[in-house]
Amino acid sequence: MEPETPNPFDEYRDTDSDPLVRIFEEYGRTDLHWFVIGLLASIVGRLLSLTPPLVLGLAIDSVFTPGGPPFGLPLVPATMMPSTTAGLVWLSVGLILGAFALGVVFSWVQGVGLSLFSNRVQHAVRTDTYAAMQRLDMAFFDDKQTGQVMSVLNNDVRNLRTFLDSTLSGAIQLVVTVVGIAVILFTLNWQLALVTLVAVPLLTVFTLRFMTTIRPLYRALRASVGALNTRLENNLSGIEVIKTSNTEMYEEARVTEASREYYDRTWDVVKLEYLYQPSMELLAGVAFAATFVVGGLWIALEEPPLFFTGDLLVGEFVTFLFMTQRFIDPLAGAGRIVNAYENARASGERIFGLSTLPVTIGDDADAVALDDVRGAIEYDGVDFAYANGVPVLHDVDFTVDPGQTVALVGPTGAGKSTAAKLLLRLYDVTDGTIRLDGTDVRDVRLDSLRSAVGYVSQEVYLFDGTVRENLTYGAFDATEVEMVAAAEAAEAQEFIERLPDGYDTRIGERGVKLSGGQRQRISLARAMLQDPAVLVLDEATSAVDTETELYIQRALARLTEGRTTMVIAHRLSTVRHADQILVLDGGRVVERGTHDELLAQNGLYATLWNIQAGALDEADADILDELARRERSAVETD
Numbered sequence: 001m002e003p004e005t006p007n008p009f010d011e012y013r014d015t016d017s018d019p020l021v022r023i024f025e026e027y028g029r030t031d032l033h034w035f036v037i038g039l040l041a042s043i044v045g046r047l048l049s050l051t052p053p054l055v056l057g058l059a060i061d062s063v064f065t066p067g068g069p070p071f072g073l074p075l076v077p078a079t080m081m082p083s084t085t086a087g088l089v090w091l092s093v094g095l096i097l098g099a100f101a102l103g104v105v106f107s108w109v110q111g112v113g114l115s116l117f118s119n120r121v122q123h124a125v126r127t128d129t130y131a132a133m134q135r136l137d138m139a140f141f142d143d144k145q146t147g148q149v150m151s152v153l154n155n156d157v158r159n160l161r162t163f164l165d166s167t168l169s170g171a172i173q174l175v176v177t178v179v180g181i182a183v184i185l186f187t188l189n190w191q192l193a194l195v196t197l198v199a200v201p202l203l204t205v206f207t208l209r210f211m212t213t214i215r216p217l218y219r220a221l222r223a224s225v226g227a228l229n230t231r232l233e234n235n236l237s238g239i240e241v242i243k244t245s246n247t248e249m250y251e252e253a254r255v256t257e258a259s260r261e262y263y264d265r266t267w268d269v270v271k272l273e274y275l276y277q278p279s280m281e282l283l284a285g286v287a288f289a290a291t292f293v294v295g296g297l298w299i300a301l302e303e304p305p306l307f308f309t310g311d312l313l314v315g316e317f318v319t320f321l322f323m324t325q326r327f328i329d330p331l332a333g334a335g336r337i338v339n340a341y342e343n344a345r346a347s348g349e350r351i352f353g354l355s356t357l358p359v360t361i362g363d364d365a366d367a368v369a370l371d372d373v374r375g376a377i378e379y380d381g382v383d384f385a386y387a388n389g390v391p392v393l394h395d396v397d398f399t400v401d402p403g404q405t406v407a408l409v410g411p412t413g414a415g416k417s418t419a420a421k422l423l424l425r426l427y428d429v430t431d432g433t434i435r436l437d438g439t440d441v442r443d444v445r446l447d448s449l450r451s452a453v454g455y456v457s458q459e460v461y462l463f464d465g466t467v468r469e470n471l472t473y474g475a476f477d478a479t480e481v482e483m484v485a486a487a488e489a490a491e492a493q494e495f496i497e498r499l500p501d502g503y504d505t506r507i508g509e510r511g512v513k514l515s516g517g518q519r520q521r522i523s524l525a526r527a528m529l530q531d532p533a534v535l536v537l538d539e540a541t542s543a544v545d546t547e548t549e550l551y552i553q554r555a556l557a558r559l560t561e562g563r564t565t566m567v568i569a570h571r572l573s574t575v576r577h578a579d580q581i582l583v584l585d586g587g588r589v590v591e592r593g594t595h596d597e598l599l600a601q602n603g604l605y606a607t608l609w610n611i612q613a614g615a616l617d618e619a620d621a622d623i624l625d626e627l628a629r630r631e632r633s634a635v636e637t638d
């Protein structure tokens with residue numbers, strides 16, 4: 001098995017502030033009224049639930065015990081009380097039933113209020129975090145942590161919702177119940193109340209200790225969810241490679257390992273819970289038993305036991321026992337709330353960690369929008385290194401006049417794609433300057449730069465959707481006529497019309513239902529519709545048959561016509577007619593000139609040309625040229 005790689009998300013965690021407080025500050029305000037309504041309903045509901053045992057105790061002492069004290073309710077004048085025993089019984093029953101019925105209403109209000117609040121916050125957090133994630137630098141995505149990001153946007157955001165929905169109100173209910181009951185118990189009999197409450201400090205110490213111990217375990221658990229997602233996501237994306245490489249068993253082992261890690265981290269949490277929960281329940285049981293023993297003796301002996309003083313009525317004792325149960329149970333269950341809190345906190349740290357990552361490639365306040373881009377490009381002493389610090393480009397210098405084509409060629413890994421990506425500011429230069437129409441690209445607004453510079457990558461990415469949706473992607477205002485014209489110019493019209501539903505054919509995730517050549521032509525049509533002043537073409541390495549190649553070359557000729565074009569060429573035959581060819585080697589421009597000039601220099605370019613079976617290539621290229629010439633004259637004579 002491969003060595004465990006450090007989880008990159010550890011460094012993105014925001015631990016400076018309590019993320020759950022931030023959630024309220026940043027997201028809670030707009031919908032706070034729903035939270036308050038839900039919370040108030042939950043508090044009233046809790047208090048109502050204390051009514052039945054209280055009324056029951058009163059009824060036992062005043063109604064069912066001959067000679068007991070008069071039936072009195074707080075805040076209700078004695079004159080308003082029924083005078084007959086039957087009346088009092090009905091009053092008691094009515095109060096108990098009324099409390100239950102009202103409880104149902106309040107619990108409904110609580111559910112609606114808190115659900116609305118938590119779901120709205122969840123929606124806002126998810127969309128904001130997604131938007132923030134999208135703005136992050138390419139360097140972030142280079143680490144390929146799709147699964148981790150997905151788990152932040154899905155699992156972590158959902159955890160947060162659960163916290164806002166039930167945990168938080170659960171915690172407040174707990175406090176209300178405990179304080180409410182403590183007040184009632186002290187009012188009924190403060191001495192017996194002390195017996196019951198003796199367990200509280202112990203329960204509190206236990207819970208605090210549990211919180212600090214379980215926090216790091218939850219962090220590890222959340223990270224392992226992300227790691228498992230990453231593995232699954234990677235494997236689904238690479239399913240074709242897995243099948244064709246016969247690596248199903250190997251991948252099963254890797255998924256098993258990631259799943260095992262998740263299982264182990266979950267188990268760490270569960271083990272601690274199983275240690276804590278019974279201890280709490282035991283303590284609660286002891287408190288209940290102590291109350292029962294002391295109160296029971298008090299009633300049975302008809303005098304206070306030990307050092308206790310005063311009276312205890314049977315009804316009071318019944319209320320006491322009911323209340324003790326209701327008091328102790330939630331306290332013993334505080335662990336569940338602590339658990340959910342720590343789980344949500346770990347999730348919140350990840351969410352804010354992701355959404356507050358610094359973005360280095362963005363717009364300065366005084367960034368300018370470019371109008372009417374002519375397409376003059378200038379690379380001036382450009383150096384570049386990726387995040388790992390290894391220099392990739394050294395002192396790259398060149399200029400391209402508007403409308404001209406520059407080709408970047410050179411051995412694999414020479415830095416061609418990197419040089420091109422710098423023009424789009426997918427990364428920023430480490431040193432030197434890149435200018436578009438004389439303006440440093442770092443001073444141009446990103447949206448304006450990227451609409452001026454089109455990028456056709458060698459890995460054509462098509463979205464799951466129809467051909468139409470993919471063609472008009474990024475040019476959403478394009479009309480039907482414009483779209484069809486672009487498809488025609490990209491030599492795609494014919495095959496699209498042969499698809500079962502034409503432009504409305506769904507092409508599957510990443511366009512898997514199309515051939516490589518078809519995908520390339522769709523991406524060229526997309527670029528035509530976007531109509532950028534400057535085009536960066538990362539030429540496809542995968543060979544297509546000669547006919548398709550012809551189509552693509554023809555489409556390319558139309559696309560690059562009148563536009564400044566930077567082509568990253570792998571097959572030299574395709575750039576023989578470029579106005580300028582730059583030969584990169586080890587990140588430096590080692591030769592420059594036209595095809596003929598470079599061949600005459602007899603340097604690296606000439607060698608590469610020969611390696612690519614130049615003679616044969618030349619013959620192929622001549623055939624292509626001839627075919628293209630005939631096509632053109634056919635079109636002209638039409």
Ligand SMILES: Nc1ncnc2c1ncn2[C@@H]1O[C@H](COP(=O)(O)OP(=O)(O)OP(=O)(O)O)[C@@H](O)[C@H]1O
Nearest residue numbers: 142386387388392411412413414415416417418419
């Ligand atoms: N995201 C990245 N992070 C770190 N290093 C990278 C990254 N992308 C490329 N590199 C490194 O930068 C160097 C130049 O890569 P680049 O893709 O620009 O070469 P290229 O000339 O376009 O190669 P090819 O012809 O194979 O496409 C290589 O050594 C590569 O390993």
